[in-house]
Structure formats: C-alpha cells, structure tokens
Amino acid sequence: MLKYIILYVVNTVLCLNILDFSTFFVANLIYLLGMVVVCGSNKRKNISLNIIKLYHTIYWVGFIYILLCYSYMVSQNYEYLLAYDVYNYFMPKVYEFLSLGGVKEAWDYNWQNFNLFSRYQSGYFGYLIPFAFISKYFDSNIYISMQLSSLLIGSFSSIVIYKIFLLNNFKFFNAYKYTLLICIFSILFLYSTLLLRDIVVMFFYLLGIMYTFKKEFSFLDILKIILVILISCTLRVETGLFLFYLIPLYLYLTMQTSRKKDIVIFSSIIFISTLLLFLLIFYSQIFNVVTANNDIYLDSDKGDGVVGFLQNIPIIGSILSIFYNAIQPIPLWVKLDESFDLSRPEAYNIMAFPISIGGGFNWIVISFIVSFILIRKIRFKVLSQISNPLIFNLFFGFLFLYIQSSVISQRRLMAYYVLFYIFSILIAQNISLADRKKILFLAFLFYFLLNSLLTVFML
Structure with a gap:
C-alpha cells in the first residue's frame, strides 16, 4: 500500500510545481470517475484488488510522464511534443468544439450528418468533448487535460489485458505482473499519454477480442461484440470493419465449448445471415473505405x-x-x-x-x-x-x-x-x-x- 501512496504523493508534488491546482484537481477528478467505472464493472473480490492496483499504477505513472513531457516542452519553447498530429489536427478540433459554447452544441455539431463509413472520427471526438469542457469549466491546462482522455483509456486497457491473461489460465499474481510489464515497457505506455485515437482503438479491439475467450455462449456477449465493432468504426472505420471477423469466430468457438449447442447453431445461422446481408447492402461503401485506406496507407510510395x-x-x-x-x-x-x-x-x-x-x-x-x-x-x-x-x-x-x-x-x-x-x-x-x-x-x-x-x- 505504501508504494501506491508514494506514487500519488510524487504526482502531487510534481503537478503543483509544474502546473497548478486546477489541473491537479481535474487529474484527480478524472481518476475518481474512472475508479467508479472500474469498481462498478468488476464484482469478484479476488480480481478487484489487482484491477484497482493496475488502474492506479498505470494512471499515475502515466501522469508523471505527461508532466515531465510538458515541463520539457515548455522549457524548449515547443508548441507540441512527440506527435505532430496533436498540434496539427486534434488540438485545433478541440478548440473548435470549445468555441461552440457547450457540450450539447459540440456534440450536435460532431454527430450531424453522421455516416458509419465516413473517415471522420465522430466517436473519438464525441469522447473528447466532455474532457475539453471539464478543462474549460475548471480552468485547467487544456493540453494536459486532453491527454488525460488517453491516459484514462490506457488505464482501462490494462484491466482488459489482465482479464485476457486470466482467460488464458495465468495465475492472478502473474497476470498482474505481466500486465504491468506490457503497459509500462511496451509502446502502449507512450500512446496512453498522447492525444491520439490509437489507444482508444486498441482498447475496443482488445475488449472485443476478450469476449471470444468466453466458453459459454451468451446473447449479451455477442451484442457487446457488435457494439464494440460499431464503436470501432466511428473511431477508425477501416480497422473497425476488420473486427467483423469476431462474430463468426465467437460463434465457432462457443459452438465447440458451450453446453447450449442447439442455441449456438440457431444463433449462428441468424447472425451470419444478418452479417452477409449487411455486407451485401453496404458493399459499395465498404469497398470505397478499403480502396481509400489502400490508397493512403498501403499503396502509397514507401x-x-x-x-x-x-x-x-x-x-x-x-x-x-x-x-x-x-x-x-x-x-x-x-x-x-x-x-x-x-x-x-x-x-x-x-x-x-x-x-x-x-x-x-x-x-x-x-x-x-x-x-x-x-x-x-x-x-x-x-x-x-x-x-x-x-x-x-x-x-x-x-x-x-x-x-x-x-x-x-x-x-x-x-x-x-x-x-x-x-x-x-x-x-x-x-x-x-x-x-x-x-x-x-x-x-x-x-x-x-x-x-x-x-x-x-x-x-
């Protein structure tokens, strides 16, 4: 327990010296709101303690790095650090939403003319808007406050990774230890601290993948997978479409292990038929998305x-x-x-x-x-x-x-x-x-x- 208290104290000292109390307050507010989500969505006592420790550690270690990066950026008179997209695209969009006056107006503007197959990231900006207005309301540092949107999702991601370890028969302590290893020493750590959509995309990918490890068929789980796919499409449409493989994979795997095989077979016919109908109806839009992605990322000159x-x-x-x-x-x-x-x-x-x-x-x-x-x-x-x-x-x-x-x-x-x-x-x-x-x-x-x-x- 002492090391978690020390971690929080270090954050407090750094934040109050590098920034101000308003930003420190917002960081704690986001942390507490995240903790409510974590505790509300995890019931088993033997899992919950490790989950809370993971969330606490990843959040505050990441916040230390955010503070150090901001201090370095200011000392060098830079307008951004590490990721040009933050300065060139995402922060200007944040300021555009703030200029609309309120959360409702910003959300209405963001979701107007919504198209699932558009390359515009409606889902990501819809997620960012509350963070922008929280920062405005409490007069905190907007640059840091927006990074907290990624840090929160990065902290949630550690919990999903931990659960995937458990679903692969790792012991509780080992799952906790290896999750920390991945979240701190891999590239996940960096992208959990930058105002980029990639960590959010990763979170929903892992969430959808996690459901395919469940042994028993559940209508609720497959509806969750569908919801994850649709949300992913609003973040980055081409990678969201790739996730449709999760539906037949989930049905196939649960057919092998579930005790309700007749229900799984019937559900498979319904869901696969619906999926094929979806692909047939929206074939031209999907083809355009794939073509655009190939032109931008795959077929361009390297x-x-x-x-x-x-x-x-x-x-x-x-x-x-x-x-x-x-x-x-x-x-x-x-x-x-x-x-x-x-x-x-x-x-x-x-x-x-x-x-x-x-x-x-x-x-x-x-x-x-x-x-x-x-x-x-x-x-x-x-x-x-x-x-x-x-x-x-x-x-x-x-x-x-x-x-x-x-x-x-x-x-x-x-x-x-x-x-x-x-x-x-x-x-x-x-x-x-x-x-x-x-x-x-x-x-x-x-x-x-x-x-x-x-x-x-x-x-």
Missing part, C-alpha cells in the same frame, strides 16, 4: 528505405516488414537525438525514450516467438498450453499485421501486438529457466550488436 525495398519482395518481404516495423527505432538512440531530424526537434528528443524501450521490448518478444517457431523442444512444451481462442486471434492478428505491413507506424498495430506479447510470455512461462535465460542472453547480445553496427555505420 520511398527507398528498408520498408520500400522489402515491399518489392512478394510475401516474405511483407513478413520481414512486420518484424522490421516492430523493432523500430533502430538504432534505439535515433528518436532521442535531435540532430537526426533538425526540422522536427519536437519529435526527436530525450522524452521519446518510451519509443526506444518499446522497440527493445518488441525485440525480446520476437526472440521468444522465433525460438518457438524454430526449436521443436520449446514447441512441444508450449503448444498444449495455447488456447484455441488465442490461436485463432493470433492468426487474425498476423493477417492484420500482414495487411498493414507497409504502414510504418506501430501505433495502428498495438492491439495485436498485445496478443503476441501474451503469446511470448506464455512461451517464456512454459519453458525451463535455463532455456529462458539462453533466449534472453542471445536476444540482448544480438540487439546490442545490431545497434552497435548501425551506430558505427551512421557515424
């Missing part, structure tokens, strides 16, 4: 860099692009060096260290997965421990990463990164300590050599 070269190699080039994108930045110090891109010192500076840590984390994850693929002894020990829902979701996750292999951005891929994190931890947990140490030693050795060679090459 230049003469590594990804551009790899995309010219059929199949294997896309697979190698997945690994190459995951381990960025290489060398790990690139994002920390302002001289690497003098035109964007806001993005290349010491406060980008979570990106470097996240790249190293991904390297270790890949090392365990490659060991699983290549070493028969490890496969033999681990295969029986992998649940069917995890296998299927890893398959669809790989498909998603393959489709997006030319997209040079980790933030669009985070939900499926989490599944591969869980898979790699499952591998590490089910092999001998000696094998685990060997893999870690070789991973660190090759990572050090790779970074050293690239550093020498770039000098």
Whole structure:
C-alpha cells in the first residue's frame, strides 16, 4: 500500500510545481470517475484488488510522464511534443468544439450528418468533448487535460489485458505482473499519454477480442461484440470493419465449448445471415473505405528505405516488414537525438525514450516467438498450453499485421501486438529457466550488436 501512496504523493508534488491546482484537481477528478467505472464493472473480490492496483499504477505513472513531457516542452519553447498530429489536427478540433459554447452544441455539431463509413472520427471526438469542457469549466491546462482522455483509456486497457491473461489460465499474481510489464515497457505506455485515437482503438479491439475467450455462449456477449465493432468504426472505420471477423469466430468457438449447442447453431445461422446481408447492402461503401485506406496507407510510395525495398519482395518481404516495423527505432538512440531530424526537434528528443524501450521490448518478444517457431523442444512444451481462442486471434492478428505491413507506424498495430506479447510470455512461462535465460542472453547480445553496427555505420 505504501508504494501506491508514494506514487500519488510524487504526482502531487510534481503537478503543483509544474502546473497548478486546477489541473491537479481535474487529474484527480478524472481518476475518481474512472475508479467508479472500474469498481462498478468488476464484482469478484479476488480480481478487484489487482484491477484497482493496475488502474492506479498505470494512471499515475502515466501522469508523471505527461508532466515531465510538458515541463520539457515548455522549457524548449515547443508548441507540441512527440506527435505532430496533436498540434496539427486534434488540438485545433478541440478548440473548435470549445468555441461552440457547450457540450450539447459540440456534440450536435460532431454527430450531424453522421455516416458509419465516413473517415471522420465522430466517436473519438464525441469522447473528447466532455474532457475539453471539464478543462474549460475548471480552468485547467487544456493540453494536459486532453491527454488525460488517453491516459484514462490506457488505464482501462490494462484491466482488459489482465482479464485476457486470466482467460488464458495465468495465475492472478502473474497476470498482474505481466500486465504491468506490457503497459509500462511496451509502446502502449507512450500512446496512453498522447492525444491520439490509437489507444482508444486498441482498447475496443482488445475488449472485443476478450469476449471470444468466453466458453459459454451468451446473447449479451455477442451484442457487446457488435457494439464494440460499431464503436470501432466511428473511431477508425477501416480497422473497425476488420473486427467483423469476431462474430463468426465467437460463434465457432462457443459452438465447440458451450453446453447450449442447439442455441449456438440457431444463433449462428441468424447472425451470419444478418452479417452477409449487411455486407451485401453496404458493399459499395465498404469497398470505397478499403480502396481509400489502400490508397493512403498501403499503396502509397514507401520511398527507398528498408520498408520500400522489402515491399518489392512478394510475401516474405511483407513478413520481414512486420518484424522490421516492430523493432523500430533502430538504432534505439535515433528518436532521442535531435540532430537526426533538425526540422522536427519536437519529435526527436530525450522524452521519446518510451519509443526506444518499446522497440527493445518488441525485440525480446520476437526472440521468444522465433525460438518457438524454430526449436521443436520449446514447441512441444508450449503448444498444449495455447488456447484455441488465442490461436485463432493470433492468426487474425498476423493477417492484420500482414495487411498493414507497409504502414510504418506501430501505433495502428498495438492491439495485436498485445496478443503476441501474451503469446511470448506464455512461451517464456512454459519453458525451463535455463532455456529462458539462453533466449534472453542471445536476444540482448544480438540487439546490442545490431545497434552497435548501425551506430558505427551512421557515424
């Protein structure tokens, strides 16, 4: 208990010295509102304590990083830090909503002419509007207050990750420990603190995926999956549409395990028929979304860099692009060096260290997965421990990463990164300590050599 109190005290001291009481009050208000949601949606006592500790830790550790980034940004006279989209698009939209006068007016403006297949992010802005007006009402720092919208969802995401661990038969303490590991040392940490929609998209992805791990069929669960898909479409329509695979997957998996097979079969006929009818009716809109996404992200010129070269190699080039994108930045110090891109010192500076840590984390994850693929002894020990829902979701996750292999951005891929994190931890947990140490030693050795060679090459 003492360490959680110390964490809160550190936040208090930092916030009151770097900012003001109004911003500190809003941070606590958002934290408490989130805590109400957490406690209200989790009933079991043996889960709830770990969930509360996760929520508390991720929220306040993330807030410390937000405060340090803001202090650095102000000291350097920057208008933004790390993510240009915040300055160029999302904050101007926030100010536009605030100029409308009130929450109702802003919501009405945001949802007017709503179209599920539009690339406009109605759902994300609908989520941001209350945070903007809370900040305005309490006269808190608007830049920090808007970052709290991501931090809150990032904290909620830790709970979903924890539950997915439990659904894969991890013990309570191990699930808690590994969730902290993922949420603090992977790229999830950075994007839980930036005013970008990616962490919100990831949250709903993981929420939908979590329901596919349920063994018993429930009409309520499938309605939740449908709701998650529709919400995801309002955040980023193309990735929301991809989630429709969850419906047949949920029906197939529950058909294997549920005691109500006749109900599952009947429901499957109804839901699959409805899904096919939906696809038939809205085929042209869906086709336009896919085409637009391909034009912007997939078919655009990738230049003469590594990804551009790899995309010219059929199949294997896309697979190698997945690994190459995951381990960025290489060398790990690139994002920390302002001289690497003098035109964007806001993005290349010491406060980008979570990106470097996240790249190293991904390297270790890949090392365990490659060991699983290549070493028969490890496969033999681990295969029986992998649940069917995890296998299927890893398959669809790989498909998603393959489709997006030319997209040079980790933030669009985070939900499926989490599944591969869980898979790699499952591998590490089910092999001998000696094998685990060997893999870690070789991973660190090759990572050090790779970074050293690239550093020498770039000098």
